[in-house]
Amino acid sequence: MQEDTIAAIATAIGEGSVGIVRVSGEMAKSIGEKLVRTPSGKPIRLARRNIRYGRVVQPDSEDPLDEAIVLWMPGPHSYTGEDVLELQVHGGVHVLQSVLAACLAAGARMAEPGEFTKRAFLNGRMDLSQAEAVIDLIRAKTEFAGKMALRQVEGRFGDEVRSIRKELLTLQAHVEVTIDYPEHDVEDVACQQVLTVGEGLLKRIDKLIASAALGRVLREGVATAIVGRPNVGKSSLLNALLQRERAIVTDIPGTTRDVLEEYINLRGIPLKLMDTAGIRQTEDVVERIGVDRSRQSMADAELVLLVYDGSQLLNEDDRALASETGNMRRIVVVNKSDRGVRPETRAWIEGLASEGVVYLSAKTGEGVDSLADRVIDVIERDIAVDMDVSYMANARQTQLLQLARQDLSSAMESAAAGATLDLVAVALQAAYVQLGYAIGEEAGEDLLDEIFSRFCLGK
Ligand SMILES: Nc1nc2c(ncn2[C@@H]2O[C@H](COP(=O)(O)OP(=O)(O)O)[C@@H](O)[C@H]2O)c(=O)[nH]1
Ligand SMILES: [Mg+2]
Structure with missing residues (x-):
């Protein structure tokens, strides 16, 4: 869990019937209780997940800022996995900014672009491919683009990658057991296994790589x-x-x-x-x-x-x-x-x-x-866009898929050439690791900053 509590205006700046200020982190509850009064003017108590009507006030002076619908979503079953408070107020620039300022005065810090989604990823609420797809969904220009992005947000790409990784792991385990008990016919069986299973996995990786064309378009x-x-x-x-x-x-x-x-x-x-x-x-x-x-x-x-x-x-x-x-x-x-x-x-x-x-x-x-x-x-x-795929890779993922493909191919070549099984196992492991990067396993700070900085504020 991240230590500080973040807040931001989650809706587009401008005039709208409703605008939302979102708060996530340990202090979300105390901030809500400090700022919101019930209709009869008492401090609100946030307990179970619920929706309440109330009034947002300036805590020291009790000056009202706006009426609000208060959504209370305690972690871990929230978007970020942390305690989340959403204040739905009138969608005006001044109202939203004053409610946000009150949240900041009550102890939150201004969120960075994409930081809510970044926390959702860091807290295991979604894998990196799902988090990346959130931005595609927001930017989708057509209904079809939106539908495809939503499939990614729901995890279609991640599911396929995880399923391939699982098979790679089983294959690697099979090879490694054989290394420990070196009898020739057992080795041959393991090599054969790498070739047949590998063939199927290569096809699936190729399909993932090919889906990048649709994503780009x-x-x-x-x-x-x-x-x-x-x-x-x-x-x-x-x-x-x-x-x-x-x-x-x-x-x-x-x-x-x-x-x-x-x-x-x-x-x-x-x-x-x-x-x-x-x-x-x-x-x-x-x-x-x-x-x-x-x-x-x-x-x-x-x-x-x-x-x-x-x-x-x-x-x-x-x-x-x-x-x-x-x-x-x-x-x-x-x-x-x-x-x-x-x-x-x-x-x-x-x-x-x-x-x-x-x-x-x-x-x-x-x-x-x-x-x-x-x-x-x-x-x-001619542009090789397959409109019937259920997932689509982005440029970052495609690079990793290609590396995984190379590693798997070299494992298969070693197996075919009768090289030592250690080599085969190492190459399988490498393919497994590359695919892990594609869904954000062991993603470094730099990469995360790079990805989430493309998001809008409050997402
Ligand atoms: N009859 C007919 N006239 C057309 C058609 N398309 C364009 N025009 C006319 O051709 C002229 C040039 O059209 P425009 O679209 O400005 O051509 P551009 O210079 O290639 O952009 C205009 O007078 C149009 O009304 C068409 O399909 N049928
Ligand atoms: Mg013209």
Whole structure:
């Protein structure tokens, strides 16, 4: 248990119907009893876990600060594992700050960002992968991202890692027993065991590693640049995908000068859409800066939507863009198909994109859904995002999983090569330790500070 008692405003700063000041630690009870009065004005008594109505006062003067609903959650069955007091007051900046100040005057110290969750981890209420997922849940941009983050908070990743570790431990025990009783046929059996069980465990570790792609995409979104020469309908396509008029659309080529960025929720995957200035040869200084920025967005993007105007004949700018994006992950879009598609244009574009072309009209919305299908296909197939996993690794965990994978592979290689069993046992042990780090066993202060400093205050 941590010795000092921490307090913070747990709700977002601003105006809201309710705001919460949270207190955790040994002094939570005495702070509550010092600050809260019952409706008849007596000091409140906090005993069993409960919810009470009362008034928060300035203890020396008895000046009322606000009415409050008081939640009393004694440890160890609380979020942090310690005694937790929550004062639900009116959600105004001044009210919350004065209630927090009263808690600090009564003996609490200001919590650091993420310190409540850090204590929950240190007190064994959750493993590190669950604690890390709390921030993903708070920041989730789509319902799907929220659902996946919640699964992590509930411990899906940790459960899988613990289950793999348990098998590693059993395997290691088996090998070590054999070291103590060295008979040749027994050794062979142990080696065989390492190979067969190891094979299955490698697959499970690989699946965990592969789940990182979904995690990254849900956290950061897929950077997607809409590119094409001026006037093909890029801004119109952005608006159609957003389902609102975000970008300025006119029939004047060169309307979009700067890169516009907007997140959309595409079947649960956040897409960071970038509408860019049309790329063409130009003498206009401002337009040229816009074109440079378009090229930069294209280079930063994971996916390029290359847009053509199907109702027109193609020009040099169109052809140049086809080769410029040739090595990028791209989807070729033919827009304005409500006006019909010119046969020469169709033939040339279909020759360009062996994987197929999406015909649509940003104006009528026709075909926009099939573009969405295609984008999801590309994300699943080419960015290797598996949407059906029940857990997802983050970058830190992935590194450790890779190290564990190496150790397990080398244990298996040693077993296959008939090396001494000591070597096999040491490598198995190393894999076990790396997986332990992934869920926060023996996590050092530095790492914890690094992780929890990303949290918001009061969480
Ligand atoms: N008929 C038709 N016109 C479109 C379509 N998409 C865009 N436009 C028109 O094409 C012009 C250029 O559109 P805009 O989105 O500004 O093109 P951008 O320069 O590529 O961003 C505007 O007059 C739009 O109304 C479409 O699907 N069908
Ligand atoms: Mg535009």
